[in-house]
Amino acid sequence: MAEPAAPLSHPRLELSLVEARTRFVQLARLAGLTQQTTVVTEDGRPLAAIVPIEAPRPEPERPNPAAAAGWVRRIDKLRAEFRRQHVGLEQALDEAWRELDRLRPPGADREVDALRAAHADLRRP
Known part of the structure; x- marks a missing residue:
């Protein structure tokens, strides 16, 4: 029987400050699309990171009983x-x-x- 696949790790990239500055827009989009983390370095030392953020999840709407009753009346009428x-x-x-x-x-x-x-x-x- 096949073994479960290992979870994919998110790609990580290290770039110099100059290179990251040149490619900033591309790196920011990659972070959102592929969950790629880019570590920005200066003289070989980590300085900052461009990391993906979790998209905020909208709160589920609470039903409004008055509005629901209005829709039920409309549906019954139709x-x-x-x-x-x-x-x-x-x-x-x-x-x-x-x-x-x-x-x-x-x-x-x-x-x-x-x-x-x-x-x-x-x-x-």
Whole structure:
């Protein structure tokens, strides 16, 4: 069985003060993207470091009960409106099929029969 991979260490780079100054923008971006730490040296001695920082995590929003109740009322109102519209559309569709059945009874027109078969699951008995 395979062994778990060792955690990746964050890259570390040592640069002279002059070189770090020249490449500062690049080093700062690398710190944020790759978690690279850059140690700035002067005459071989560590002087400073460019290190990545942890991004602050936003606090989870606490639900506002009054706002939630308002949204629930809006959703309930929309559901009722959609049900009302749906009933109206079903009635109109039933009327259209009744009229089509009156004008073209089953077996009289192959195209209309094909429509009936294709929409059999939508038609009310």
